[in-house]
Amino acid sequence: MNSKQLKLASAGVGAGAVVAMGALGVAFSDVSAAEEPTPVPPGPVTTSEITTGETVTDTTEMEGPQTSVVVPPITTTPSTFPPTAEQH
16 A cells, blocks of 8 residues: 555544544534523622722731741751752
8 A cells, every 4th residue: 555545544534533523422412402592590780899909908916826937857868869050
């Protein structure tokens, strides 16, 4: 089989696969063209309050004890792979 025949056969197989996928997609879909879509219920449109983009900072102190910063103990040596720019 020469390359021209191979390309033609491959194109035929690909086109058949596309047609088969489309047919299976239509066969297994739950959408029907005969059914009318459910209408959106009428009602007022709710909108949010208009803002000016100002930042509000809350300055009240939190109740409770202050916690310290926790630093985990390092139990291994730093890795040398991959080499960092600090090592020469």
